[in-house]
Amino acid sequence: MESRASTSAGALRALSVELKNLQSQPVEGFTIDANEDNLFGGYFKANIRFPSNYPYSPPSMKFLTKVWHPNVYENGDLCISILHAPVDDPHSGELPCERWNPTQSVRTILLSVISLLNEPNTSSPANVDASVMYRRWKEGSDAEYATIVKKQVEDSKKEAEHDGIVVPETIEEYCVKWAPPQHDDCLDSIDFDDDMMYDYNDDEEDEEEESDDDCNEEDEDSGQGEN
Known part of the structure; x- marks a missing residue:
């Protein structure tokens, strides 16, 4: 059986979906239950x-x-590599394409951070002790890393409560659903009817007739002046 330590965030999402399907459509002869504490x-x-x-x-x-x-x-x-200046440093173990470039954005930074938190890079650690503990935990030989992280998570929830923040406790709550923007065309918000169009056209015709009358009057005045 695969150890819990080696379960990635992607696997947790997939297992969460399968768990719901099995609970809604159970397999004959089996009762499905799971401890989702690791999703908190x-x-x-x-x-x-x-x-x-x-x-x-x-x-x-x-x-x-x-x-x-x-x-x-x-x-x-x-x-994290994405926040490192784009310099050629062969001793860093980082490829130039992994470093910062002007095409990056806040979105790509946050996505990279989330990915790194889920899958740490132990080849060039910033915290050597944490890296050693993480490798042991992933191998299943030591649970100290998980113990420390769980305590930090629980302590952070107290701070979240103080700040009025609701911490996600399920995959559905954690994954913010993107909603496409509503079509905001000002013409769609105007209700045209036949009377409105008719009145509008009548006004235009009245203005044209008045303009023609003015021109005729000016022509008549001009003709009287010449006589």
């Missing part, structure tokens, strides 16, 4: 600082909440 989230604050020449230089990100993670320094600074 935490509340971790962070600051992103943007340089004056953004987007040509990368921003920096720092966690304000204590995070025990292989790629987060003790002071909260996040170490």
